[in-house]
Amino acid sequence: MLSKAQISFITSLQHKKFRKQHGLFIVEGIKSVLEFIHSAYVIDTVYTTAETLTKMSNLPHKIKCITTSESDFKKISSLTSPQGILALIKIPTDDAVNWEEIRQQHIIALDNIQDPGNLGTIIRTAEWFGIKHIFCSIGTVDAYNTKVVQATMGSLSRVQLHYTDLIPFIKQSKMTLYGALLEGKSIYQTNFQKTGVIIMGNEGNGISKEIIEQINHAVTIPRIGEAESLNVAVATTIFCSEIARQKLTNNI
């Protein structure tokens, strides 16, 4: 049985303040928890119901696992349909950026993305297309937010998120900067280089002025209909897909 203090500690991690204070975040669901266990992330504790534990044949011995009753589990879960397993995982401390590695890739930079669902979808989609690093402005929604973690469907375990002041970062990167803007060269006529930073802006305001000034290539997604804008996760998808296409068809 979990104590009141344990329950209140776990649920407090649904709030950024307490995640930051304790350096822990929550992952729920069998598939997602297993993906984090088999990733570079460090698992603090796994809470599981006896029923779910019987389905988890491959839980490594070194993992601290606490079995809870169904009713206690409902108290710690934030899902409407709890899956009987929840892990507390250490938020990675942001090590120094390995520039040599970063400069050989396409990476994504997010300028103040606010919606957890959008950030989760961006992480999941970027990971599908092999993107390994996402740099977020300090004002971007917390990637360890429970809603973001759920929306990534486990992909967060395979993408490194970095929160940083974007302007010094992009200046220091010395990489080619592609900005997603409403005015620019068509993405379908843009020959992407082998490496570069794809910069996506805030849902309402787009990329901030100071960052636009640094951009090397203003790239736009041609509009055929009359919609005023595209959702930012949709726009990021189109960038990831077009770069993948150019790579796979040997254009870059």
Next chain:
Amino acid sequence: MLSKAQISFITSLQHKKFRKQHGLFIVEGIKSVLEFIHSAYVIDTVYTTAETLTKMSNLPHKIKCITTSESDFKKISSLTSPQGILALIKIPTDDAVNWEEIRQQHIIALDNIQDPGNLGTIIRTAEWFGIKHIFCSIGTVDAYNTKVVQATMGSLSRVQLHYTDLIPFIKQSKMTLYGALLEGKSIYQTNFQKTGVIIMGNEGNGISKEIIEQINHAVTIPRIGEAESLNVAVATTIFCSEIARQKLTNNI
């Protein structure tokens, strides 16, 4: 002042049963309501607060407009931050399909999409890329669901939605059928024809077996990372974008 009966009538339209019974759905927000007013949709009634009405200079005279108090408006709005304007709009009765028109286009067919946010994003993105018709299986979430309408950001006013039994529909269409599947030819190596049906499947189960049997081209989105799947709105985006690219670069 709105009567209790009026308020309960309007809020009842948040439920599919009552939308179907009265043939009406709800649109909220200045921009979205104006887009529907200037579309082929028939407006039943517009409810607005006095403050919002002053911002609406271009409301056509023929439209029945009822001014409400701020407190009444909060009772009829389903938004957490009500924008002071809400329209009741007639759900179009599905006329006979104009095959001559349909067969000259790319259209989308949705096989049991369940999530309102996904359907809303699909409608908004498809409209950006000039898609004019979306055919939904009977089991697909209702496009006149308030959450779907909000997620389309007004694009629903410019795309025709049809609910139909998909198997007889695709058979009768005699169009080339492209199915989004996990196994198939890479989308980047698929030469799309000038017209065709893009078929997208349910979030959990994909395209149903009976429909897969009818498909002419199994098309897949190449995976570079390790994510198990892509969100269906993201996958639809990649299809719309790639077809647009092939059209705009004169490949088709």
